[in-house]
Amino acid sequence: MSGPTTRVLALLELLQTHGRMTGADIARRLDVDIRTVRRYITVLEELGIPVTSEQGRYGGYMLVAGFKLPPMMFTDEEAQAIALGLLAAGQLGLREATPAIASVQAKLERVMPAKLKRRVRAVGETIDIVLPPVEAARDEGALLRLTDAAQSQQQVEFSYQSQKGETTRRTLDPYGLVYRRGRWYICGFCHLREELRTFRLDRLYRVETLAATFLRPPKFDAADYLQRSIITAPREHPLSVLLHTDIATATRAMGEMEALFQQQEHGVLLHTATDSIPCFAHWLTCLPFRFTVLEPVELSLAVRERATALLAMGQDSNLPTPPPHPAPAQPLPQS
Secondary structure, three states: OOOHHHHHHHHHHHHHHHOEEOHHHHHHHHOOOHHHHHHHHHHHHHOOOOEEEEOOOOOEEEEOOOOOOOOOOOOHHHHHHHHHHHHHHOOOOOHHHHHHHHHHHHHHHHHOOHHHHHHHHHHHHHOOOOOOOOOOOOOOOHHHHHHHHHHHOEEEEEEEEOOOOOEEEEEEEEEEEEEEOOEEEEEEEEOOOOEEEEEEHHHEEEEEEEEEEOOOOOOOOHHHHHHHHHHHOOOOEEEEEEEOOOHHHHHHHOHHHHHHEEEEOOEEEEEEEEOOHHHHHHHHOOOOOOEEEEEOHHHHHHHHHHHHHHHHHHHHOOOOOOOOOOOOOOOOOOO
16 A cells, blocks of 8 residues: 555544644645645545544644544555564564564454455565574563663663673663664663763663663764764774775675775775784685785784685685696787
8 A cells, every 4th residue: 555545544643643733734744735635634534534624824634523543554564564573573582572572463463454464474474584693681671671761761770790790780871772783782871980881781680770860862872872882992902904995895894884984095994993803803804805904913913814724724625626727828829
């Protein structure tokens, strides 16, 4: 279902949500002209949905007082989007949410027309969403408690174990949560460190919601902050690598480091840092283009060791030895 029909249903949702709207407001929201709005109103009336209008400067359109819409009305696209969302939610490792997902699916099938019901079922039967394995949470209810606290802007307190195994008790103003590559993160203001911090949910436990409240910074983007914090986090070994490609290709292969790229005459310069030179060397050898390590020397040596190991694994395989390349053809004598 698309085009005018979708806009008619969108108009119905607008009237249900806002109560009263002018023709100009509706036209702007739906990106149509006033005459088209009047035509959509006529369609709603023909469907048996009572719409009243008031003339004059402060007039507009509204649903008749007391009119109740059916529990749910979805277009094909909306039903598909919901089904895909439920399918993805089932891959996020939220054990406590599994019954809720099943309940939502059952409710959708109970109220949907037969055509939409078949479409929703087809999504589950023909589409698979494979997300990275989710790190097991120590506190299974932490995600829901942190979500509620972020929404109500209430402080939380939890125990957190760092990468080095050190455990501290933290008080946090939770600004937002992010799911990234198999892990959940909570971003907010840490009162212990007195600055913005990011915490992995698989490393925290004993989450408690406090009575104290806070004000979230306007337009705070948790996903953007997490991305920047991962890139700029202080690490032990600074390094520089010249990528022999263009920024567009480098971004496709190394998107999360795009902010660190600098275009150079002979390629793209990458300045970053790592806590593990062998791991970074392994990652470099997976890139689909050539590169030159500028510093440190230890990274150059680690890349060579990785290359030597790959060559050895290739020689140890049971694949037949490829035939030697034929000698290049000799040029014909000039007459």
